[in-house]
Amino acid sequence: MTTTSPNSPLVTPEESRPPLDQPGPGTWLRKHLFNTWYNALLTIILVSIMLLAVWGIFNWIFRIAEWAVVPNNLALFMSGLYPSELYSRIWVMLGINVAMAGITWGLLVRNQGKLLGRNVLIGVAAICAGFIILPLTRPVALTLIGLVVLTLVCAWVGKTLGQRKLSLSQFLAAGWFLVYSISLLVLAGGDIRNSLIYLVAAVAISIWLTSTLLRLLANASVLDAISGNTAGIWVMRVLWFAGSLVLFLPVYGFLNIPLPLKIITLITYIAFVSLLVPILAERKTLTTFVVTASIFGLSCLALTAIPNAISGFFGLEPIGTNNWGGLTLTLFLAITGIALCFPIGVIMALGRRSKLPIIKGLSIAYIELIRGVPLISILFMGQVMIPLFLPEGVRPDNIVRAIVGLTLFSSAYLAENVRAGLQAIPRGQSEAAASLGLNNPLTLSLIVLPQALKIAIPAIVGQFISLFQDTTLLGIVGLVELLGISNSILANPKYLGDYAEVYLFIAVLYWFFCYAMSLGSRRIERALNTER
Amino acid sequence: MTHANMSMTNHSNGSTVDREAVIVATDVEKWYDNGFNVLKGVSLNVYKGEVVVVMGPSGSGKSTFIRTFNALEPYQKGSIVIDDIEISYDLKNIEEIRREVGMVFQQFNLFPHLTVLQNVTLAPIWVRKQKKREAEATAMQLLERVGIAEQADKFPGQLSGGQQQRVAIARSLAMQPKIMLFDEPTSALDPEMVREVLDVMRGLADSGMTMVCVTHEVGFAREVADRVVLMDGGVLVEENTPDEFFNNPKEERSQKFLSQIL
Numbered sequence: 001m002t003t004t005s006p007n008s009p010l011v012t013p014e015e016s017r018p019p020l021d022q023p024g025p026g027t028w029l030r031k032h033l034f035n036t037w038y039n040a041l042l043t044i045i046l047v048s049i050m051l052l053a054v055w056g057i058f059n060w061i062f063r064i065a066e067w068a069v070v071p072n073n074l075a076l077f078m079s080g081l082y083p084s085e086l087y088s089r090i091w092v093m094l095g096i097n098v099a100m101a102g103i104t105w106g107l108l109v110r111n112q113g114k115l116l117g118r119n120v121l122i123g124v125a126a127i128c129a130g131f132i133i134l135p136l137t138r139p140v141a142l143t144l145i146g147l148v149v150l151t152l153v154c155a156w157v158g159k160t161l162g163q164r165k166l167s168l169s170q171f172l173a174a175g176w177f178l179v180y181s182i183s184l185l186v187l188a189g190g191d192i193r194n195s196l197i198y199l200v201a202a203v204a205i206s207i208w209l210t211s212t213l214l215r216l217l218a219n220a221s222v223l224d225a226i227s228g229n230t231a232g233i234w235v236m237r238v239l240w241f242a243g244s245l246v247l248f249l250p251v252y253g254f255l256n257i258p259l260p261l262k263i264i265t266l267i268t269y270i271a272f273v274s275l276l277v278p279i280l281a282e283r284k285t286l287t288t289f290v291v292t293a294s295i296f297g298l299s300c301l302a303l304t305a306i307p308n309a310i311s312g313f314f315g316l317e318p319i320g321t322n323n324w325g326g327l328t329l330t331l332f333l334a335i336t337g338i339a340l341c342f343p344i345g346v347i348m349a350l351g352r353r354s355k356l357p358i359i360k361g362l363s364i365a366y367i368e369l370i371r372g373v374p375l376i377s378i379l380f381m382g383q384v385m386i387p388l389f390l391p392e393g394v395r396p397d398n399i400v401r402a403i404v405g406l407t408l409f410s411s412a413y414l415a416e417n418v419r420a421g422l423q424a425i426p427r428g429q430s431e432a433a434a435s436l437g438l439n440n441p442l443t444l445s446l447i448v449l450p451q452a453l454k455i456a457i458p459a460i461v462g463q464f465i466s467l468f469q470d471t472t473l474l475g476i477v478g479l480v481e482l483l484g485i486s487n488s489i490l491a492n493p494k495y496l497g498d499y500a501e502v503y504l505f506i507a508v509l510y511w512f513f514c515y516a517m518s519l520g521s522r523r524i525e526r527a528l529n530t531e532r
Numbered sequence: 533m534t535h536a537n538m539s540m541t542n543h544s545n546g547s548t549v550d551r552e553a554v555i556v557a558t559d560v561e562k563w564y565d566n567g568f569n570v571l572k573g574v575s576l577n578v579y580k581g582e583v584v585v586v587m588g589p590s591g592s593g594k595s596t597f598i599r600t601f602n603a604l605e606p607y608q609k610g611s612i613v614i615d616d617i618e619i620s621y622d623l624k625n626i627e628e629i630r631r632e633v634g635m636v637f638q639q640f641n642l643f644p645h646l647t648v649l650q651n652v653t654l655a656p657i658w659v660r661k662q663k664k665r666e667a668e669a670t671a672m673q674l675l676e677r678v679g680i681a682e683q684a685d686k687f688p689g690q691l692s693g694g695q696q697q698r699v700a701i702a703r704s705l706a707m708q709p710k711i712m713l714f715d716e717p718t719s720a721l722d723p724e725m726v727r728e729v730l731d732v733m734r735g736l737a738d739s740g741m742t743m744v745c746v747t748h749e750v751g752f753a754r755e756v757a758d759r760v761v762l763m764d765g766g767v768l769v770e771e772n773t774p775d776e777f778f779n780n781p782k783e784e785r786s787q788k789f790l791s792q793i794l
Contacts, residue, residue, distance in 0.1 A: 426639075426641075428637060428639050428641040429641060429643065431604055431637070431641065432635075432637060432641035432642075432643070432700075433643075434604060434630065435602055435604060435630060435633075435634070435635040435637075435704070436630070436634075436654070436655035436659065436703065436704070436707055437627060437630040437631055437655055437659040437707060438654075438655060438658060438659060439623070439627065442658055442659075446654065446658065447643055450645050451643075451644065451645050454645065528645070530644055530645055530687035530688075530689055530690075531644075531687070531689040531690070
């Protein structure tokens with residue numbers, strides 16, 4: 001039979017196949033488009049309208065539109081007012097991210113046949129051809145093709161390593177965090193002690209050292225014994241806290257942030273560590289944690305030491321955030337916002353379902369308050385009011401305030417999406433978990449949340465997409481992200497009236513990233529589907 | 533119980549004084565949040581290795597009653613002692629109780645996002661802190677015992693109802709409970725799958741497991757149960773041997789109930 005796929009592994013006997021219903025194109029046309037005289041009329045009218053529209057669009061794209069505005073300002077679109085002599089840093093950043101993306105891809109498909117299937121090869125060829133056809137300068141086109149090759153190489157590396165070492169995919173999140181921190185460091189430059197990665201390294205190293213010391217001091221059976229009762233847990237809490245404080249303070253002291261912020265982060269750290277101790281005290285968790293933290297801490301240490309050593313050679317000149325812009329800034333805002341609003345949203349959703357009245361009330365108040373206010377007013381409030389609440393001399397960066405606003409706003413909506421997912425999990429699931437002896441935190445993290453988040457994926461990704469698009473509002477509060485820089489370009493008398501070209505170009509860019517996200521979400525859903 | 537194991541008495545001779553009671557429920561009373569008095573002072577002793585079948589019309593409180601045995605349902609008056617541990621609803625106590633008591637539900641309640649093997653190994657790994665490899669070896673033995681070892685890597689959604697319920701039984705057994713509760717384990721199954729689940733339960737009873745089953749399967753009750761208990765309207769109406777209960781019930785309410793189901 002020619003109608004069934006030749007690749008199909010199942011060859012069913014003739015008689016058990018569904019009846020064939022695949023007439024030729026002529027019959028299909030007659031049946032669906034020309035079956036009555038008024039349908040035929042409708043078809044003819046609609047087809048001519050469509051042809052006219054397509055002709056109009058093509059005519060505009062290829063004959064009327066003045067595309068010079070796009071290639072001439074490509075650097076501005078991509079990176080705003082970033083100093084042109086430092087563009088190499090943006091390329092490096094792109095390279096790191098693309099390499100990590102390649103590794104991630106390789107790790108995720110490690111169990112599926114060939115890396116370079118037919119579709120992938122066609123896609124790669126199309127992208128490379130695009131880079132050659134588009135009016136890019138020779139070096140830019142070559143670099144871009146180089147990045148595609150880098151992605152493929154990293155994918156191969158990721159796949160090969162992933163097959164050898166199965167546990168590698170657990171470190172993807174940590175890897176992305178590392179890449180994010182390095183990207184930020186490369187983009188902003190300046191004193192390493194200002195950087196996020198330095199703070200994380202300080203925390204990770206001190207937790208790692210304390211837990212190692214604790215393990216050396218007490219053997220497994222002692223640990224088991226003291227984690228079994230309340231007094232023992234409190235002894236461990238005090239030990240752990242004192243130890244990590246002693247180890248943490250010297251590293252922390254170098255951190256280049258204002259004193260009030262230092263105190264706030266220190267208090268958070270105390271609370272966090274003391275809460276964690278009973279969980280960490282369990283042997284199994286402790287081992288996993290120590291391994292993760294040590295790898296992470298060591299790499300952070302290396303990464304803090306290396307730029308410090310080489311900054312004398314390369315001179316990673318600090319670039320203020322007022323020079324960030326274009327697509328780079330848009331992506332930075334969106335990625336940071338997404339990464340921050342997800343955990344906050346989940347916590348708020350859980351808080352709203354809590355049985356404790358104060359936690360429940362606060363969560364509801366937060367969600368309803370934020371949802372009742374338009375994003376733009378939150379952003380203005382961030383610009384005008386946050387400085388009023390903070391002590392003299394502490395004035396968070398413009399971009400930080402924008403991210404805080406975006407995050408607060410999105411997390412309230414996200415909380416409701418997650419809550420919908422939680423609501424959909426039948427009570428029997430937590431009853432079954434309880435009857436097996438799982439306590440509440442375990443039930444939540446192993447049984448309820450994985451299922452709830454899976455159900456909520458489409459809604460969550462929808463929220464991410466709208467966060468990505470909401471970054472355009474930040475043009476109003478003075479950031480030159482992709483839309484902001486486009487408006488500045490259009491203000492140039494040389495490109496007066498090129499509205500359609502510029503807006504169409506950035507629309508395509510926005511569409512590309514949003515569609516990638518929705519494609520990703522569909523793939524995740526398919527991968528998590530257990531009802532096949 | 534200090535007088536345990538003093539003599540080996542036959543199950544069916546009715547002498548209960550010197551056997552070890554693993555569940556001692558005394559005058560258990562429970563009200564729902566809306567004020568409905570669902571249990572009106574129910575007392576029941578279950579002895580080691582015994583199979584007790586709880587029957588009764590719907591709404592009689594029989595499910596609620598057995599769910600109090602592993603602290604899934606709180607009660608307001610009376611006391612329940614499981615293997616010398618009194619249920620008290622502080623977290624530590626609930627943990628201990630649930631280690632003793634396994635439960636199988638009417639709707640299976642398997643975890644749909646985990647494979648069959650992961651369903652069975654989850655609690656041993658996270659609650660009993662077993663090594664993954666040990667837990668998996670034990671789980672495969674249990675799956676073998678309930679007859680579905682070859683489905684270990686499938687997801688629950690790909691199995692039939694009877695297979696799912698057998699996985700649920702294996703999942704409970706993986707925690708090595710001393711007592712198993714069955715809350716209408718065959719009521720949600722297609723008729724031709726009831727048998728495979730009852731066979732597993734029969735095997736479990738033969739191996740000496742203490743079991744409390746809420747079920748409408750008269751054949752199972754006749755054949756496997758040591759005692760049959762009838763509940764109605766939140767009180768325990770009759771407690772009897774299966775022979776006596778089905779052939780010669782003492783109470784009028786029991787006669788009426790049997791006339792409707794037989």
